[in-house]
Amino acid sequence: MRTRPLIAGGLAVALLAGGGSAAWWRWHAPAPAPDEPETLPIPPVPPRVAQGEQYEHCLALLPQDPEGAQGFAETWATAGGGAGADHCLALARIALGDPEDGALLLERIAGGSAAPGAARAVVFDQASQAWLMAGAADRAFAAATQAVALAPDSPDLRIDRALAAEALERWQDAADDLGRALDSDPKRADALVLRGSAYRHLDRIAAARADVDRALALDPEDAEALLERGILRQRGNDRPGARADWERAVALAPDSQAADLAQQNLALLEAGPQRR
DSSP: OOOOOSSSTTTOSOOOOSTTOHHHHHHHOOOOOTTSOOOOOOOSSOOOSSOSHHHHHHHHHTTTOHHHHHHHHHHHHHTTOHHHHHHHHHHHHHHTTOHHHHHHHHHHHHHHOOSOHHHHHHHHHHHHHHHHHTTOHHHHHHHHHHHHHHOTTOHHHHHHHHHHHHHTTOHHHHHHHHHHHHHHOTTOHHHHHHHHHHHHHTTOHHHHHHHHHHHHHHOTTOHHHHHHHHHHHHHTTOHHHHHHHHHHHHHHOTTSHHHHHHHHHHHHHHHOOOOO
8 A cells, every 4th residue: 555655746845944844834735737837846934045036036036926036136146146146046045946956055055144043953854855856865864864953852853853754764753853852842743643654664553543533533524634544544455444534635635745645545545345
């Protein structure tokens, strides 16, 4: 049975903002329509590594006009725009489908910026997510580790390093980071679902089910949690329960990655008994 990948099509995970908004942006950003241009979402409030009207103008361009933001940032950079120009340029390049170049630039900014440690941590975190988009999970984990070193008590950064660990199939490392995130914020349903997935891969099925049940108690309409509970139910030979969870996930979030995977799992379920 397929489980939820970290990156849909290599480019579907949004670059995240700091300050507690990361989980919402990751789990609920809508999938693009088939006829829409293949650009990536931009975090609503990127961390500030600089100040000034040009920086704010460039960041404001990103959501609707990443090409315009890129051109503005390039011109500004040649005029000595510094970290602000580079940061906007990195985000624009990621939005336009070049996550590797953006990740390299973000790492350079985070490593050399005079911004406070919290802002530098989130820029390393953005680099980590860009590396995941580029399919370089090892680079993603390394960047996330630098982010966590700067802000070890941030649940968002712990969750994002866990995503990189899961991409590397380092399930225990992921579970450990998610545990730290939940120590800081026990009501993070996204962390509970991710840790449930890690526990399932570690064959700790009772612990996995407990985490997913906690997530659904917090939010009964969490499509990711329903997807994961369906996988656990299918693994326990509860085919009707798995079908109900996956159908509910599709109904609740029809355009989401969770719905896409639930539909694939439903097709496998209808085809006959499947191995995990």
